[in-house]
Amino acid sequence: MNLKCINCSSLFDLDAIMYNCSKCNDLLEVQYDLNKISNNLDSKWRDAPLSVWKYQDFLPIDQNVERVTLKEGGTRLHNSKKLSSFFGIDNLHIKNEGDNPTASFKDRGMTVAVTKAKQLGAKIITCASTGNTSASLAAYGARGGLKRIVLIPSGKVAYGKLSQAMICGAHVLQIDGNFDKCLEVVMKLSSKYNDIYLVNSINPFRLEGQKTIVFEIFEQLGHIPDWIIVPVGNAGNVSAIWKGLSEFYQLGIINKLPKLVGVQAEGSAPISTAFSEGKMEVNNVQKPETLATAIRIGAPASWKKALRAIYDSKGLATTVSDKEILDGQMNLAKLEGLFIEPASAAPIAALKKLLRQGTISSDEEVVCIATGHGLKDPDIITKFVEKPTEVSSDIEEIQRVISK
Numbered sequence: 462m463n464l465k466c467i468n469c470s471s472l473f474d475l476d477a478i479m480y481n482c483s484k485c486n487d488l489l490e491v492q493y494d495l496n497k498i499s500n501n502l503d504s505k506w507r508d509a510p511l512s513v514w515k516y517q518d519f520l521p522i523d524q525n526v527e528r529v530t531l532k533e534g535g536t537r538l539h540n541s542k543k544l545s546s547f548f549g550i551d552n553l554h555i556k557n558e559g560d561n562p563t564a565s566f567k568d569r570g571m572t573v574a575v576t577k578a579k580q581l582g583a584k585i586i587t588c589a590s591t592g593n594t595s596a597s598l599a600a601y602g603a604r605g606g607l608k609r610i611v612l613i614p615s616g617k618v619a620y621g622k623l624s625q626a627m628i629c630g631a632h633v634l635q636i637d638g639n640f641d642k643c644l645e646v647v648m649k650l651s652s653k654y655n656d657i658y659l660v661n662s663i664n665p666f667r668l669e670g671q672k673t674i675v676f677e678i679f680e681q682l683g684h685i686p687d688w689i690i691v692p693v694g695n696a697g698n699v700s701a702i703w704k705g706l707s708e709f710y711q712l713g714i715i716n717k718l719p720k721l722v723g724v725q726a727e728g729s730a731p732i733s734t735a736f737s738e739g740k741m742e743v744n745n746v747q748k749p750e751t752l753a754t755a756i757r758i759g760a761p762a763s764w765k766k767a768l769r770a771i772y773d774s775k776g777l778a779t780t781v782s783d784k785e786i787l788d789g790q791m792n793l794a795k796l797e798g799l800f801i802e803p804a805s806a807a808p809i810a811a812l813k814k815l816l817r818q819g820t821i822s823s824d825e826e827v828v829c830i831a832t833g834h835g836l837k838d839p840d841i842i843t844k845f846v847e848k849p850t851e852v853s854s855d856i857e858e859i860q861r862v863i864s865k
């Protein structure tokens with residue numbers, strides 16, 4: 462196993478503390494000897510219950526390394542019949558990543574990255590965050606007994622997420638700037654001070670944990686769907702999903718690959734713009750905006766991996782408006798009882814649009830990844846839904862009100 466540069470293919474030691482290629486500065490990824498994995502695979506690996514660490518044979522951590530875990534993964538896959546018929550599609554599933562310990566998909570990557578941090582002897586972990594990464598870092602850092610520092614854009618992080626980071630003892634620093642600025646700062650910080658270990662998704666170990674989402678989808682369905690739709694912010698997750706799929710495909714565990722859809726909010730859409738122009742390069746958005754604050758990112762660090770994933774899967778990148786996002790969030794909650802945060806509803810909104818455009822047809826099977834729980838950002842709901850009705854304790858009055 463090595464760290465490999467995705468541009469110049471230089472190889473580095475798996476234990477090297479580095480986040481970019483030292484030769485060309487491009488992104489790194491974990492490269493496996495797939496033949497070795499295949500030869501050593503215990504035929505019973507499928508029998509264990511779903512969890513991130515179920516897939517340890519496909520992860521870059523030795524079995525004897527002590528794990529920092531909160532029992533992540535094993536999230537539910539809901540066959541959403543009412544939403545399917547509302548949208549006019551036969552087979553729609555929602556992978557509810559809000560079931561994770563800190564209620565977002567970030568925990569899958571964090572358990573692996575923080576385990577690696579401890580194995581490397583790091584004492585301090587850090588990240589830039591639109592909220593969920595900081596919540597996850599704080600929890601796993603607490604579990605692992607590491608000092609934890611998070612950098613967030615001032616006033617642009619939902620309170621549910623901020624409170625998670627604070628209660629779990631992270632040193633929360635906010636700067637007058639957006640996520641992109643925060644990431645720039647923590648990257649400088651961790652490259653200057655070697656004892657500060659960076660666990661943003663530019664850290665390849667994060668993506669290794671996150672790829673387990675698709676391993677679970679495969680096992681839950683018993684096959685690979687036609688489409689997987691995922692929200693895109695810093696673009697780590699869509700990259701991780703494709704890496705997982707590619708590895709299972711090369712190992713012969715699956716014999717089909719889905720098309721990936723990466724969804725961005727209209728005001729924060731550098732990857733979708735590049736895709737719609739058929740480009741392999743991304744122009745950053747200087748002032749990203751969307752009320753889906755989790756994906757309010759203009760300079761996605763993993764853009765190259767993400768674009769490759771989307772092109773290689775023969776999928777697409779698209780945008781949705783904030784209004785479409787809120788409608789999607791509401792549709793899922795009202796029809797299926799699943800409360801997810803705005804960024805997580807971007808795939809639902811995109812599905813509606815792609816069905817209308819005929820890009821996805823009604824007989825194709827779709828999985829939307831719901832990346833985080835709705836309670837992370839309750840404020841947004843109170844702004845957009847009808848307020849509670851004031852009534853007296855008179856039951857006649859209540860009867861009149863409810864029968865309207």
Ligand SMILES: Cc1ncc(COP(=O)(O)O)c(C=O)c1O
Pocket residue numbers: 565591592593594662692693694695696697698699755756802804805832833
């Ligand atoms: C709820 C939610 N959805 C989607 C994303 C985007 O994931 P990525 O940055 O890996 O593209 C994030 C990132 O913070 C998130 O918190």
Ligand SMILES: [Zn+2]
Pocket residue numbers: 466467468469470471482483484485486487
């Ligand atoms: Zn390189």
